Amino acid sequence: MEDVARAAGVSRALVSLVMRDSPLVSADRRKRVLEAAAKLGYRPNAMARSLASRKTGIIGVLLNDLHNPFFAEIMDGIEEVAEREGYRLLLSTGGRREEREATALEAMLEFRVDGVIMLSPLLSSAVVRRAAETTPVVVLSRTMRIQDVDTVVTDEAFGAQLAVQHLIGLGHVRIAHIDGGEYPSGPPRRRGYERAMRAAGLKSVVIPGDFSENGGTRAAEEILKMEELPTAVFVANDLAAAGAMARLQEAGLRIPDDMSIVGFDNTSLASLGQISLTSVNQPREEMGELAVRTILERIRGTRTETAHHLTTPTLVVRRSTAHPPVSSGWEEDAAGLA
């Protein structure tokens, strides 16, 4: 910068103003500075800038699992707003392991990011609270009621109810649920399922899962061992639903003729032609955008109360659900129920 100033025959301060394109510089000098900068191949040092200005212009995003398309789609929304608002993103992955997540978070805090967005974090709420003392924090896709920690979540339980009600409406009565274990969205989805079943006077059957394809496959095996097969399965997410579906088909069941399946998240996986999975949609891009806006309010100090945003899921019907098989003998009763 020193060199650029000298080459352009101005002071350091002026170069600084030009680099941040401040409007208080005359067109003439601005041009001279830019030319000198280009000639010398000068590139501002973001570290020094952040140090001096005490802000980084960076929002940290704690990503859990790069393999789950759900997160990629939320990122689309995050990126768009961040770019528009002139913020950079520092992504980091937790790889579904709490300890690694903590390390990644710590690194972001050492970088003095202006805010942190956590996607479905595994972190204990104590750790999150402590982070929030230092910098604004927004948690996405996990309910969390901590002072000064804003959240953006979908009404997971309601989504589960939509799924169950859709199946009931088709005439299903024996509806099983492959759950997501204790990962953040697991319990609320399970509760939504149980509540909807109870409301319809039906019996809940929960098979443990873990949001992974393999988990879905294993759970499907459990189902195949049941002495009376369900006619429909509501699975905690699309990935597990795909796994379960594959296993059930392999066992000779036709989907949806012999068994209906509903997933959750409506990821790109669900819309694949070969899978064509009925699924509960979350407005992912919108959620990502909302998260950035929420954190910007904090960063800019526009808001100080804690905010909790709840988005509403919808159901997307595809070819994996249909009426239960006639042979099951339940159709009429079920129709009556719907």
Next chain:
Amino acid sequence: MEDVARAAGVSRALVSLVMRDSPLVSADRRKRVLEAAAKLGYRPNAMARSLASRKTGIIGVLLNDLHNPFFAEIMDGIEEVAEREGYRLLLSTGGRREEREATALEAMLEFRVDGVIMLSPLLSSAVVRRAAETTPVVVLSRTMRIQDVDTVVTDEAFGAQLAVQHLIGLGHVRIAHIDGGEYPSGPPRRRGYERAMRAAGLKSVVIPGDFSENGGTRAAEEILKMEELPTAVFVANDLAAAGAMARLQEAGLRIPDDMSIVGFDNTSLASLGQISLTSVNQPREEMGELAVRTILERIRGTRTETAHHLTTPTLVVRRSTAHPPVSSGWEEDAAGLA
């Protein structure tokens, strides 16, 4: 840091040494410093540290498309080695748009990252060359022969040959290719296909595609319009293969009975039960690890010559390929060829 030093009754320099766990500090003082730091909630400022030490301990990773599981799997390898070697990752996405990629790259350079790994970048080689003048650069999954730009690529053409030879071995003669357009891996895969076809004395038929699911679907429509259908299709990547497969099945073709399909990348998509796609495997995790090691050699100055690593693809056979239908009347000729 000042405060911590005062609280522990030592000098700033000593605190600095403790924070970097230098061995030249007595156990007694170290303990005192750590306690003071914990009590005051002190967290070193990574910006200041980088500024003073003139290195960041960060490797920038320019990611193209978060939606493609291929990149997620490479990231697994990158993360593992980076973590083990004590480097942080600064991810950034280009979203398959050259301009955004350039912005993201510029941002990394402003941060003075210690090196940049580019995954299948769209960037012009001039831009890459310029970046390489500032900081070590490794390009992954795109051939590039620039002084001081190291590369890690799979032998794409060989992979394509494996795919074609597998189909020929099964007896196919009319084998079409849905290509990847001008995205980095498109041309080498197309050339590999053409070469293998020529070597077998067969006629190449290339349908344009773009590595996306939709592109695959559109290409499949082109195929359906052909007056003599091919009995096998080699698609430039798994995503497009899935799209094509769905469209062909919708048109009533059975896979693999009526038509065989081979993909490329062997992503998690290919192994999904419903898709079960024969695909060319790239050692993704290994490639990620290799990329980090390669860049570390540069960062540490262990090597100064430009390095080009070539990994060898393999074929993973699944249920999407089989002998051509007997009715095609070509089986015997083809068997003779194989």
Next chain:
DNA sequence: CTAATATGTGGGAACGTTCCCACTCGGAAC
């Protein structure tokens, strides 16, 4: 023609570290 007001411009002190060098101090060697 002077004073008051816009506009730009420049210098110096932060920002929170690391790095370099000079120093102290206890113990070993002569």
Next chain:
DNA sequence: GTTCCGAGTGGGAACGTTCCCACATATTAG
């Protein structure tokens, strides 16, 4: 008992910016 040594410690100058304030210059009003 002096000298020497090395482990451990402390002070001051970077690192490359931004920010604050004072200043120079040109423009306008009285």
